[in-house]
Amino acid sequence: MILVLCEATTTEEGDEVLAVPSRQALTLARDLPGASAGVAAVVVDDGEVDVDEVAEDAGRYGAELVYSLEHDLFARYGPETWGAALVAAISEAGATVVVAAGTDRGGEVLAHAAARLDLPLVANVTEVRSDGEAWDLERVRWGGSLLESARLESDCKLVSMLPHAVDAVALDEPEEPELVEFEVELDESLARSCVVDEVVTSTGMSLATAPVVVGGGRGVGSAEGFAQLEQLARLLGGAVGCSRVATNNGWRPHRDQVGQTGTAIAPTVYIACGISGAIQHWSGARSAKHVLAINTDPEANMVQKANWAVIGDLHQFVPALVEAIRAR
């Protein structure tokens, strides 16, 4: 049996479905060695999620069985309670493979399960091959800037999948999965690491999902220099991002940082202004569909990676562009 830890989300229409990375994880799980013994989704019932609706969606992506984990402590997320619950589900299902999407929660909960079971866990996997007991996997290091082939030898194999490594594909003729409500026994002391409360921090456009990102780096030169970039972003309906140099100099808050240790972006176009394009930054920008670089250095890595490049001073070009767009 393959278990897939799933996270639910609510669509704009108010439907409760699996989050896209969870659908991708189920899609990957269907093709894994051992899938013939069945694929089961695991959802944690927080008392608010519509388990029936989510189970139906899990069925569309290949789950034959859905475990709904039940406990009073699940009303609030907790890495330890969820990790211990996943361990209980693994035992209940007799799972030999456990998959989670490598999201903040998915990766964290799977790591807690791995720690409790003292089993190996391979993180951010993109591909699995097997010709026997051991698995050969492809995974990413350095935020995707280096690829690793790894071997996994374990009776129960735990892998987190790099989000978007595979596309989510629904079954042509899905069957309604069997829903199993599973009352988990938990050590109440694990409540120590449950969420106390949540505060809304931002209602603006999210950098991760912005259709246009205007990024600034060392070449911007100052906090004030970003005003031009903000004007351009506003005109294009986008968000402002920055490189690590800009946050380290205190020009921008860290939440604006695009990169391996910041936010990963995937806009239609990334306008990179005065950014050299070091590994750290490019790791977060590589999913941009198109790149326009504005840089004085024609040899800059970002220029090499760009579809279009303006070799010149951003402090002259960006205001001219803003003015021309306004004049249209």
Added chain:
Amino acid sequence: MRILVCVKRVPIPGARIPVTADGMAVDDALLGHTMSPHEECAVEGAVQLVEAHGGESVVLTLGSADADEQLRYAVSMGVDKGVLVETDGGDWDPQRTATALVAAIRTLEDEGGPFDLVLFGNESADAGGFQVGIRVATALGRPIVQGIKDVEFGGEVADGSVRVQRPTGSASERYELPLPACLGVREGLNLPRYPTMRGRLQARRAEVASTAAHDVGPGGQSLLALQSPPEQVSTTEIVGAGPEGVDRVIEVLTELKVLS
């Protein structure tokens, strides 16, 4: 209060990450080294906590003798002591790493008393396994939350708990962990200081303890090969920097339907 920070020595890559001829390691012969960015914030956090509440901070690394450089850097930022848990410098899997760290932490606690907080980076910059901190915390029986970007290191520590936050897109989750606790912190927690000249001189003279790693041998995950991702082949169209360039960029943005 006593705080331990676990850091990892990693190379500083430029535009590409060079791999050795046998494909088993990053060829770092020509690269500088640093600690992972998340961990630099963990070090800064530990120094600030001790400045505010008194006590002692210790930095620990598992790695080759070369990692002495990262320990001394942490000392130059204001950490009190460095501890090298020495290995052959090979690529250790997460289970093997965590087991050695747990043994080293237990020894340090036997000698100098328990740590109120053990800080880790959310993930290492190179291997990115997202699990060593969680494995160590679990083995020690202490709570851990990953992704911490805001720590209210304020007066709350005195009451035996620490309040932390982690952003989740448009919101922030708040946790209140009883001490002793572990945290996986992310860059953005603070802005790490540049070491002062005095700090650098102190670090040069500081005593760094060294001990052989407790080695249980490889776990179930092993490295087969490393490889650079295929170059994304893109031909770059050079656009003029003058008015004709502005026109061309507007044309491109219109084609991409970013401008209507």
